[in-house]
Amino acid sequence: MxxxxxxxxxxxxxxxxxxxxxxxxxxxxxxxxxxxxxxxxxxxxxxxxxxxxxxxxxSGYPKIRRAMMLSPAIKRHFPDGVLVEEKMNGHNVRVVMVGGRVIALTRGGFICPYSTEVAKDQINPRIFEDHPDIVLCGEMVGPKNPYVPKDVYDAEAMDFYLFDVSRKGKRDMEGSATARLLAEEYGIRSVRLFGEFGAEEATEEIKEMVKELGRRGREGVVIKDPANLKSPIKYTSSQSNCRDLEFAFRYYNDYGQDFFFSRVVREGFQAAEWAEGDEEFLDRCLRLGRSMLSPMRETVEAKIAGEDIVQEVEILVKDLQTAKDFEEHFRRMGVRATFDPPRPSPGGHLVKIKRLVMSTNDKTSSVIEGQLW
Amino acid sequence: MxxxxxxxxxxxxxxxxxxxxxxxxxxxxxxxxxxxxxxxxxxxxxxxxxxxxxxxxxSGYPKIRRAMMLSPAIKRHFPDGVLVEEKMNGHNVRVVMVGGRVIALTRGGFICPYSTEVAKDQINPRIFEDHPDIVLCGEMVGPKNPYVPKDVYDAEAMDFYLFDVSRKGKRDMEGSATARLLAEEYGIRSVRLFGEFGAEEATEEIKEMVKELGRRGREGVVIKDPANLKSPIKYTSSQSNCRDLEFAFRYYNDYGQDFFFSRVVREGFQAAEWAEGDEEFLDRCLRLGRSMLSPMRETVEAKIAGEDIVQEVEILVKDLQTAKDFEEHFRRMGVRATFDPPRPSPGGHLVKIKRLVMSTNDKTSSVIEGQLW
CATH class of the missing domain: 3.10.450.740 (Nuclear Transport Factor 2; Chain: A,)
Structure with missing residues (x-):
């Protein structure tokens, strides 16, 4: 180089x-x-x-900023109307072809061997032959996503959903319309488009979408400029915030405190903007409280019962070498984990991965042994 | 010097x-x-x-460490039994006589003019004549406590409660028994003593005390060694944790994130230790969620209505000079606040103090104007 x-x-x-x-x-x-x-x-x-x-x-995929309150954010940033897509809950990848190979890069710029295998399997390679400089930006989602495992999508293991495209050497995104045309042409899955809305109606429409997405266990939406001249913004459901907390509080001492705080604050702004009635508001309070205490209580109880606290995820690989490579990838990323031996499964080999959450284990042990805070 | x-x-x-x-x-x-x-x-x-x-x-008043789980903490730290006192929720002061004047020092070592006035008024000065080296360690509590205003005590404005004594030049505390003898001799209020308990029975007894204290809006207990040979530990009620959160989330962006996190974690350990049934556990979840979202929602609503978010407290001074001095004291501590003119009141002069919570005001304004996070 x-x-x-x-x-x-x-x-x-x-x-x-x-x-x-x-x-x-x-x-x-x-x-x-x-x-x-x-x-x-x-x-x-x-x-x-x-x-x-x-x-x-x-180029790195730009951070999408978050609306804390829908109505003022839309008025301020998209006075001429919006295009709304589903924000899927997985991990962001950029898929490119380099030196004749297709590879999937994580948000941080690592080549992920497992995401790469999925991308190769699911993305028609002709798109790279026709457009050797294309960068496919999408979300990897599904129950066998080892970063963010989610059961709520129609994916058996981990599926790629396109949401934007860029080009090598460029920093800007080409936008939803271009991405959708290419997705259609090459038969690539893309994230759901809810449609275009005027600025006036958008707030109410998005609120209803996000509520419905929340009920279905989905994350939320990305709000884009139909003309692709402005940066998109994201907005998420209460259920998604709370499920994040539920996952994180199981490992309460291994997550940053800003992870917890930011999600509580989102709930506060959403409750205020949506001017909820008593019943709905109490539901939200209970959901929030429970999303923190339930998993934490289970962690303490498990530790008292002598169990180790581990974060279990699973991957489904076609090629056993991918599992070996993924193990090395985790090691290089600084993740401490143990990999169970692969088990044959329809579609390939299942590998259970146990990530160690040292800090939560240590803290919980010390408290149940009577250590003070 | x-x-x-x-x-x-x-x-x-x-x-x-x-x-x-x-x-x-x-x-x-x-x-x-x-x-x-x-x-x-x-x-x-x-x-x-x-x-x-x-x-x-x-000497500075030593930090009292916290039990996160009662049973193992008592077994580990007080295998020979405990003495239990009420932990009152106010601010910790050390009252001493220096150069013939009685003064009250805050935890951080500032002379607080208001606490000093209260101490002079409520503590029989003969104790300092008889024991010129005595350091009275106690809690200032009540509705007119400008640091931690609380309505749950039998105090009209702010009362001093003794919990330990030390001596000038010494670092160690003389313990509950000595403090109680002196309190009785000189007619000084002291914190409630719940009694002495064997290590076996203590956990259950304290759990019941803390639950009852919680129901009455009180904070919790301090667990001491009857022989005063070991450092005391504290343990607090769920309602007290949640009231702390309720107060802090009104000013959500002006408090440290560890303030929030530590209180949630306390709830998690308490729920696990007390092995609550469904109903009790859901009550706890609702209480926790509500203690964060209710005040935050009110803050956002107030800001939308064009109000400034301020922390209002009040002091009741006997001498107008004390109010002036307290204003200077706040200024020197770096607290930004405005003081209303004193209003005559039975027992002296009431002064309303509005502390500015700049960060919460700024953040809330920016979000309701559509700024992104």
């Missing part, structure tokens, strides 16, 4: 880029191909940007 | 102490008498330690 040429394309000096390598820019030669990965945003370069060489730069 | 002599008494070198002054040791000459105050713990010196001169050192 010629660092000078890469620096030029990124718009920074070669010296600056050289100084960044090993610090905020990490190099990796496993799995192939070799790459540089931006750990953090810097000088207008998105975090998660990946450089294979000067002609093969995949 | 002779720094060399002070350093010797504190057990540090004069050079070290000199280097600390202006950094973790702050000097103050208002209100009189002049003093040095330890902002943080260092070299075995408690945070909040105050030095008037080498013979007039008042």
């Amino acid at each position: 010629k660092l000078g040429a890469v620096a030029e394309r990124l718009g920074v000096s070669a010296e600056r880029l050289e100084r960044m390598v090993g610090r905020i820019v990490r190099s990796s030669d496993w799995p192939l191909p070799p790459l540089l990965r931006f750990d953090k945003a810097v000088s207008g370069i998105e975090a998660g940007t990946v450089v294979f060489d000067e002609d093969e730069i995949v | 002779k720094l060399g002599a002070v350093a010797e008494r504190l057990g540090v070198s004069a050079e070290r102490l000199e280097r600390m002054v202006g950094r973790i040791v702050r000097s103050s000459d208002w209100p009189l008498p002049p003093l040095l105050r330890f902002d943080k713990a260092v070299s075995g010196i408690e945070a909040g330690t105050v030095v008037f001169d080498e013979d007039e050192i008042v």
